[in-house]
Amino acid sequence: MLNSLFIKHEDLKEAAAIERRRQYEEARKQRIFNARRRVIGVDTAALAHQIGEKNRIQQEEHERRRKFIDEQQRQSQAIERKCQEQTLFRHQLHNEINHFRVLHQRPEQSRDFDLFDPNGLKKSLPARVGDNDPRLSVSGAQKFDGEDLTEKERKQMQMQQQRSWLEQQIREKRRAEMDRIAGERFLEEALEARERRVLELAAEERNSRCKILEATNQFNKHLMQQQEHERQQKKREDEEDNMAEIYNHLTSDILTENPDVAKSSLGSNRIVPYSYKGMSPEEVQQIRSAQLQQQDEMRRRQQEERKNNKAWDKLANDFDRTVLVKDREINQRRRQLAECIRHENVHLSDEAQRKLNYLDRVVYQNSPTMEYFEQFNTTTR
CATH class of the missing domain: 1.20.5 (Single alpha-helices involved in coiled-coils or other helix-helix interfaces)
Structure with missing residues (x-):
């Protein structure tokens, strides 16, 4: 209360x-x-x-x-x-x-129609009908000295003169047109004559070509007959020469077994190829002796090559052993370097962990709890 x-x-x-x-x-x-x-x-x-x-x-x-x-x-x-x-x-x-x-208000029905009649002047007489019009007076100013009274006749004469000039121009144009047509006809006739001349020349050329072709065919036929005769004659001469050559071969030293035929006149070490009958037993023996010497030389070269190969193999093995030793030394150095890097990384990791512990224990002491996060999204504002 x-x-x-x-x-x-x-x-x-x-x-x-x-x-x-x-x-x-x-x-x-x-x-x-x-x-x-x-x-x-x-x-x-x-x-x-x-x-x-x-x-x-x-x-x-x-x-x-x-x-x-x-x-x-x-x-x-x-x-x-x-x-x-x-x-x-x-x-x-x-x-x-x-x-x-x-119907009821036409102009001609009015009282004063004669005053504004549009055809009134056409219906009335002109002020001057002619030079002898009795209405003309001195004070009427309708007739003067020096006036062209023959104007109508003069105009008619001028019109006739113009008509004659026009007719003359028409005649001249017609004459020029006829000259042009005649010139064109003459040009056409000249072209037709030239065409006919060209056709005649072409026909003469065809006839000349036919005659030349016929003469050429006759000449070629005669030349072919002459060549055929020469070929037959040459064939007979070749057959006679071949028979003579066969007879000479049969009677010459080529087909005989005389070894002296193959000796050349240019030297004792030269032969005549087409008369050569083969090697003598002494020459065969000399060739076999040379082949045996070549075989001995070949065996000697093979032995020397095997010795050189053994020397090169030994040198390669020594080089491989040296390379293997160097690789082992390099791998050992790499392992030592990796061990040093690992110890350094462990040291750095311990240092980083100490820094994190220092931050968690000393720097960031007031860490947020769940109450801090639960206060959000509780109101609409």
């Missing part, structure tokens, strides 16, 4: 506002933290209501515009019909007025 006496109206309003904000926050939590109702933190029901309201407004606006367009079209059609009716009425009225004017 005592507390209620000291509560002010402002306190009640503030408590009501706090309670209202608390309820609004609880409702917001239910909308946001409820996975079934929220879609990325948006009130789908309110959005659906807004979309429906917007669609309804758009439909009403579309219906209002459609009605407005229909009314506008109806009024436009009515105005167009009215304009057509007025145009038709105005046209009929004008036709009736024109018909009345044609």
Whole structure:
């Protein structure tokens, strides 16, 4: 009771506002933290209501515009019909007025028609009919000294002169055209004569070629007969020469077994190839002796080559052993270097671990707990 006496109206309003904000926050939590109702933190029901309201407004606006367009079209059609009716009425009225004017208000029916008759001057006499017109007077200024009274005859003479000039030009043009046609005909005849001359020359050339071809064929035939005669004669001479050569071979030392025939007159070490009958036993023995010497020389060279190969093999084995020793030394040095690197890495790892322990124990003492992480995502703000 005592507390209620000291509560002010402002306190009640503030408590009501706090309670209202608390309820609004609880409702917001239910909308946001409820996975079934929220879609990325948006009130789908309110959005659906807004979309429906917007669609309804758009439909009403579309219906209002459609009605407005229909009314506008109806009024436009009515105005167009009215304009057509007025145009038709105005046209009929004008036709009736024109018909009345044609029947009852013609110009020749007026009293003063002779004053504005367009053909009045055509109907009246001219001011001067001729030089002998009695209406002409001195003060009328219709006849003067030096006036060209023969203007009409002069113009007729000028027209006749122009006509004669035109006829002369026409005759000259016709004559020039006839000359041109004659020139073209002459040129065509000259071209035809040249064509005929060309054809005659071509025919003469063909005849000359035929005669030359016939003479050439006769000459070739005569030449072929002469060559055939010479070939037969040469064949007979070749057969006689071959028979003489065969007889000479049969009677010469070529087919005999005389070894002296193969000796050349240029030296004792030379022979006549076509008369050579083969080697003598002494020459065969000499060749066999030379072959035996060559075989001994070949065996000696092979033995020397085997000795050289053994020496090279020994040198290669020594080189391989040296390379193997060097590889072992290099591998041992590599293992020693790897061991040094491993000890250095262990030392660096221990140093890094000591630094991490120092940071965890000395520098980063206030590490966050689960309470620090659980305070997030508890309100909607």
